[in-house]
Amino acid sequence: xxxxxxxxxxxxxxxxxxxxxxxxxxxxxxxxxxxxxxxxxxxxxxxxxxxxxxxxxxxxxxxxxxxxxxxxxxxxxxxxxxxxxxxxxxxxxxxxxxxxxxxxxxxxxxxxxxxxxxxxxxxxxxxxxxxxxxxxxxxxxxxxxxxxxxxxxxxxxxxxxxxxxxxxxxxxxxxxxxxxxxxxxxxxxxxxxxxxxxxxxxxxxxxxxxxxxxxxxxxxxxxxxxxxxxxxxxxxx
Amino acid sequence: xxxxxxxxxxxxxxxxxxxxxxxxxxxxxxxxxxxxxxxxxxxxxxxxxxxxxxxxxxxxxxxxxxxxxxxxxxxxxxxxxxxxxxxxxxxxxxxxxxxxxxxxxxxxxxxxxxxxxxxxxxxxxxxxxxxxxxxxxxxxxxxxxxxxxxxxxxxxxxxxxxxxxxxxxxxxxxxxxxxxxxxxxxxxxxxxxxxxxxxxxxxxxxxxxxxxxxxxxxxxxxxxxxxxxxxxxxxxx
DNA sequence: CCCTGGTGGTGTACGCCGTACACCCAGTCT
DNA sequence: AGACTGGGTGTACGGCGTACACCACCAGGG
Numbered sequence: 292x293x294x295x296x297x298x299x300x301x302x303x304x305x306x307x308x309x310x311x312x313x314x315x316x317x318x319x320x321x322x323x324x325x326x327x328x329x330x331x332x333x334x335x336x337x338x339x340x341x342x343x344x345x346x347x348x349x350x351x352x353x354x355x356x357x358x359x360x361x362x363x364x365x366x367x368x369x370x371x372x373x374x375x376x377x378x379x380x381x382x383x384x385x386x387x388x389x390x391x392x393x394x395x396x397x398x399x400x401x402x403x404x405x406x407x408x409x410x411x412x413x414x415x416x417x418x419x420x421x422x423x424x425x426x427x428x429x430x431x432x433x434x435x436x437x438x439x440x441x442x443x444x445x446x447x448x449x450x451x452x453x454x455x456x457x458x459x460x461x462x463x464x465x466x467x468x469x470x471x472x473x474x475x476x477x478x479x480x481x482x483x484x485x486x487x488x489x490x491x492x493x494x495x496x497x498x499x500x501x502x503x504x505x506x507x508x509x510x511x512x513x514x515x516x517x518x519x520x521x522x523x524x525x526x527x528x
Numbered sequence: 529x530x531x532x533x534x535x536x537x538x539x540x541x542x543x544x545x546x547x548x549x550x551x552x553x554x555x556x557x558x559x560x561x562x563x564x565x566x567x568x569x570x571x572x573x574x575x576x577x578x579x580x581x582x583x584x585x586x587x588x589x590x591x592x593x594x595x596x597x598x599x600x601x602x603x604x605x606x607x608x609x610x611x612x613x614x615x616x617x618x619x620x621x622x623x624x625x626x627x628x629x630x631x632x633x634x635x636x637x638x639x640x641x642x643x644x645x646x647x648x649x650x651x652x653x654x655x656x657x658x659x660x661x662x663x664x665x666x667x668x669x670x671x672x673x674x675x676x677x678x679x680x681x682x683x684x685x686x687x688x689x690x691x692x693x694x695x696x697x698x699x700x701x702x703x704x705x706x707x708x709x710x711x712x713x714x715x716x717x718x719x720x721x722x723x724x725x726x727x728x729x730x731x732x733x734x735x736x737x738x739x740x741x742x743x744x745x746x747x748x749x750x751x752x753x754x755x756x757x758x759x760x761x762x763x764x765x
Numbered sequence: 766c767c768c769t770g771g772t773g774g775t776g777t778a779c780g781c782c783g784t785a786c787a788c789c790c791a792g793t794c795t
Numbered sequence: 796a797g798a799c800t801g802g803g804t805g806t807a808c809g810g811c812g813t814a815c816a817c818c819a820c821c822a823g824g825g
Contacts, residue, residue: 326782326783327784328781328783338784339784339785342785347783348782348783
């Protein structure tokens with residue numbers, strides 16, 4: 292009887308259940324807290340049980356990444372290449388905000404996962420459907436780089452912080468710089484002050500992440516559009 | 529006597545010696561092999577001895593990063609902002625190629641190091657000296673992001689591989705894709721084939737990393753220059 | 766002259782981590 | 796009924812970062 296309620300209480304493990312729980316755990320506790328032991332405990336199971344469903348931690352991460360990438364919206368039908376790419380990248384960014392550990396996990400890998408490759412393949416498809424040569428599409432993919440997946444690529448980024456330490460930490464205010472900051476880094480202090488003045492309140496959020504992202508994205512996309520329109524090619528001969 | 533040759537054989541530890549050895553170890557064996565224990569062994573010392581010179585591993589990494597950033601050329605005098613920024617970023621890229629673990633180490637941190645902040649501050653200084661408003665300079669810094677430090681931001685990058693696994697692995701050829709690759713990712717296969725044809729030999733290096741980097745960099749810088757010339761501002765009112 | 770304090774290297778130990786390996790129990794198929 | 800198999804278990808190993816107590820040495824003051 293006791294064993295029966297036990298077995299009833301938790302469904303049998305499966306690769307999907309493991310991946311799901313792993314993503315949830317990383318979302319709320321940070322990627323640093325995602326150990327095989329913690330994950331097993333979350334699932335009410337002994338650590339080694341996980342290895343019946345994932346080969347090792349590396350493969351677990353791979354599955355988590357592909358689960359996240361699968362959340363990105365499919366390409367919008369009927370839009371031009373620029374709108375299609377733009378919307379999809381913004382969708383990817385939204386997904387990454389739900390899973391702030393994902394950029395670190397993806398960048399730390401030695402090889403791209405199948406899901407990431409499929410996503411990139413689809414992006415190239417959108418470009419070539421928009422009339423891009425393979426040559427230009429190739430260089431554009433390199434130039435966009437991880438921005439294609441909605442990465443922000445900030446050197447210091449609050450979401451990266453959240454990825455390490457969990458959702459709770461992300462809610463904290465961004466910790467005012469120490470007083471000597473302005474002395475040591477006067478130019479940074481100047482632009483930080485300018486950004487603060489942009490907001491309605493002086494002590495508001497330092498800057499609008501969404502605006503910064505779209506600014507950078509459009510800078511890139513506008514440049515790409517210009518090259519495309521003028522028939523740019525890498526071998527001018 | 530034995531003790532004397534012992535003490536003569538190795539100079540006493542110092543923070544600089546520790547950081548130097550750590551950078552060298554990460555360069556040749558990969559950041560994954562940089563453990564306090566390995567580093568201590570490299571220095572002929574017991575692991576805990578390191579803690580008399582660095583507070584912990586986190587602070588060790590911080591020191592290593594700042595040591596690497598200090599290798600980047602100072603800003604070129606007498607050049608316009610665009611040339612100055614461009615040259616410095618290319619110098620940063622060269623430095624990162626000597627220390628392929630550095631991007632991972634920098635991105636994995638939760639806060640920027642003093643050395644990185646000083647570098648970014650100097651970059652902002654170059655922009656404002658070139659006539660940029662604080663507003664535009666701010667958004668440009670965000671848009672350039674880690675590219676400012678010479679990061680490549682490729683989703684799959686051979687140098688990232690080297691950073692994980694050491695210099696030896698970087699020398700290996702880049703492992704041809706499996707035969708089903710072209711079936712599953714047809715668009716990627718197409719642009720990969722186009723890139724291969726660009727080279728003199730069909731089986732040459734997939735693409736020219738330096739070219740891709742400068743392509744992306746100039747795309748960004750040209751866009752920035754355009755905004756600067758037309759007096760762009762984030763509050764059009 | 767000894768003695769004392771601080772600096773820097775040592776040794777031991779703890780609690781994490783990923784995971785190899787042997788086991789065992791419940792079902793299913795023959 | 797007996798064999799086979801797939802999923803959960805228990806134990807154990809080697810590695811990690813690092814806390815803590817210890818000690819060897821040397822400088823400076825009584």
